[in-house]
Amino acid sequence: xxxxxxxxxxxxxxxxxxxxxxxxxxxxxxxxxxxxxxxxxxxxxxxxxxxxxxxxxxxxxxxxxxxxxxxxxxxxxxxxxxxxxxxxxxxxxxxxxxxxxxxxxxxxxxxxxxxxxxxxxxxxxxxxxxxxxxxxxxxxxxxxxxxxxxxxxxxxxxxxxxxxxxxxxxxxxxxxxxxxxxxxxxxxxxxxxxxxxxxxxxxxxxxxxxxxxxxxxxxxxxxxxxxxx
Amino acid sequence: xxxxxxxxxxxxxxxxxxxxxxxxxxxxxxxxxxxxxxxxxxxxxxxxxxxxxxxxxxxxxxxxxxxxxxxxxxxxxxxxxxxxxxxxxxxxxxxxxxxxxxxxxxxxxxxxxxxxxxxxxxxxxxxxxxxxxxxxxxxxxxxxxxxxxxxxxxxxxxxxxxxxxxxxxxxxxxxxxxxxxxxxxxxxxxxxxxxxxxxxxxxxxxxxxxxxxxxxxxxxxxxxxxxxx
DNA sequence: TAACATCGTTTGTAATCACAGATGAATAGT
DNA sequence: ACTATTCATCTGTGATTACAAACGATGTTA
Numbered sequence: 238x239x240x241x242x243x244x245x246x247x248x249x250x251x252x253x254x255x256x257x258x259x260x261x262x263x264x265x266x267x268x269x270x271x272x273x274x275x276x277x278x279x280x281x282x283x284x285x286x287x288x289x290x291x292x293x294x295x296x297x298x299x300x301x302x303x304x305x306x307x308x309x310x311x312x313x314x315x316x317x318x319x320x321x322x323x324x325x326x327x328x329x330x331x332x333x334x335x336x337x338x339x340x341x342x343x344x345x346x347x348x349x350x351x352x353x354x355x356x357x358x359x360x361x362x363x364x365x366x367x368x369x370x371x372x373x374x375x376x377x378x379x380x381x382x383x384x385x386x387x388x389x390x391x392x393x394x395x396x397x398x399x400x401x402x403x404x405x406x407x408x409x410x411x412x413x414x415x416x417x418x419x420x421x422x423x424x425x426x427x428x429x430x431x432x433x434x435x436x437x438x439x440x441x442x443x444x445x446x447x448x449x450x451x452x453x454x455x456x457x458x459x460x461x462x463x464x465x466x
Numbered sequence: 467x468x469x470x471x472x473x474x475x476x477x478x479x480x481x482x483x484x485x486x487x488x489x490x491x492x493x494x495x496x497x498x499x500x501x502x503x504x505x506x507x508x509x510x511x512x513x514x515x516x517x518x519x520x521x522x523x524x525x526x527x528x529x530x531x532x533x534x535x536x537x538x539x540x541x542x543x544x545x546x547x548x549x550x551x552x553x554x555x556x557x558x559x560x561x562x563x564x565x566x567x568x569x570x571x572x573x574x575x576x577x578x579x580x581x582x583x584x585x586x587x588x589x590x591x592x593x594x595x596x597x598x599x600x601x602x603x604x605x606x607x608x609x610x611x612x613x614x615x616x617x618x619x620x621x622x623x624x625x626x627x628x629x630x631x632x633x634x635x636x637x638x639x640x641x642x643x644x645x646x647x648x649x650x651x652x653x654x655x656x657x658x659x660x661x662x663x664x665x666x667x668x669x670x671x672x673x674x675x676x677x678x679x680x681x682x683x684x685x686x687x688x689x690x691x692x693x694x695x
Numbered sequence: 696t697a698a699c700a701t702c703g704t705t706t707g708t709a710a711t712c713a714c715a716g717a718t719g720a721a722t723a724g725t
Numbered sequence: 726a727c728t729a730t731t732c733a734t735c736t737g738t739g740a741t742t743a744c745a746a747a748c749g750a751t752g753t754t755a
């Protein structure tokens with residue numbers, strides 16, 4: 238019953254740092270599942286169900302769930318049941334607004350730190366994104382697209398803004414996954430090439446513009462299909 | 467030992483909605499204490515200590531703490547101790563940036579909904595702020611200043627952006643309280659009159675400007691005193 | 696005097712238990 | 726046939742317990 242817990246590090250000094258914390262492990266798994274859209278919006282999550290899946294007691298599950306509720310990734314219903322966040326028209330517009338405010342800004346702050354090594358990494362990820370699109374693999378596309386954006390954003394060394402942005406991505410992850418799953422990957426257009434070019438040229442305005450347009454490309458056009466009716 | 471729990475609502479239908487949930491009560495208390503600066507930055511919070519204060523078991527305390535950690539109000543140290551968030555120079559700059567991006571925007575979205583009743587409420591709060599400044603009551607000032615801003619922001623009906631903004635305020639609440647406590651309330655200048663005027667004139671640009679300048683007035687000048695050395 | 700080691704205490708973590716409310720399907724009544 | 730009701734089960738919540746790591750004061754050694 239404690240399969241996730243029993244890993245105890247033997248190092249005497251730094252054991253605490255490396256120690257496996259069950260509720261942390263659970264949180265990271267759920268975080269990844271939600272942000273990459275492995276749960277459908279509206280899906281009910283039960284504490285005991287997750288406890289069984291993770292092979293742990295309900296306690297660490299509850300702690301992980303509280304964190305995700307605080308971030309808006311999960312919703313607590315009036316009866317205390319917990320569900321994956323739903324998308325509505327007004328929420329969608331808020332998300333686009335918040336993204337276009339925060340993400341170009343953090344990208345601009347990352348620009349001075351985006352060295353050749355990171356640029357190469359971005360180009361590699363962009364190739365993998367093209368592969369995912371051509372092969373029609375929406376989950377892989379989702380993961381790689383996120384990796385592209387957060388590789389840039391993390392370079393800004395702005396943990397507070399990064400947390401806000403992560404919170405937003407957690408909220409549209411499940412929805413976006415459904416959209417891509419329905420429409421397929423062939424409709425996808427992005428501004429990653431423009432972004433990479435702007436980074437190479439150290440052109441802050443062009444980078445801001447590329448990120449902003451990428452947000453619109455990724456969200457605005459597709460969303461009309463679902464929210465229009 | 468269960469003094470907070472035993473209130474059970476008798477209404478058969480809506481009992482669940484009104485039911486007192488301990489971890490929710492604890493969360494709200496801690497939220498209020500942190501955002502209004504009743505805890506010093508860096509203060510260590512222990513689960514058992516809080517459990518004793520609230521007269522409940524450690525469990526609901528842990529859930530409340532997890533939520534506040536997720537929002538950045540509390541920090542989890544490497545040894546799993548939990549402390550009130552510290553302020554650093556770079557964090558401070560991030561917070562100012564995030565505020566100036568999000569708060570003028572949400573204020574602009576609130577503008578159409580700010581009717582005469584809400585304007586009267588804002589004027590009343592602004593008077594109470596002046597009283598708090600004149601009487602030199604920093605905690606009261608803090609609360610009323612927050613009430614002023616969030617009265618505007620809540621009118622926007624933008625729950626996602628509001629959550630982001632709340633998260634930011636939670637992070638500078640303890641710090642700001644210390645600053646005001648040291649410098650006194652006499653140094654305080656704000657743009658609330660400009661904001662109210664802009665609201666009355668339905669002048670979106672002026673309102674954005676007033677909010678932006680209020681953020682600078684409140685944070686930029688004062689912070690130099692503390693972070694400069 | 697100062698750095699180190701030791702040991703009792705405190706603290707975080709997770710499992711388990713107990714209980715009340717919510718859920719949902721079977722049953723009874725119209 | 727359909728609605729209302731009842732009851733067994735599921736589920737969230739909170740207290741208690743057990744354990745290991747961290748803390749802190751005391752004593753020891755160089």
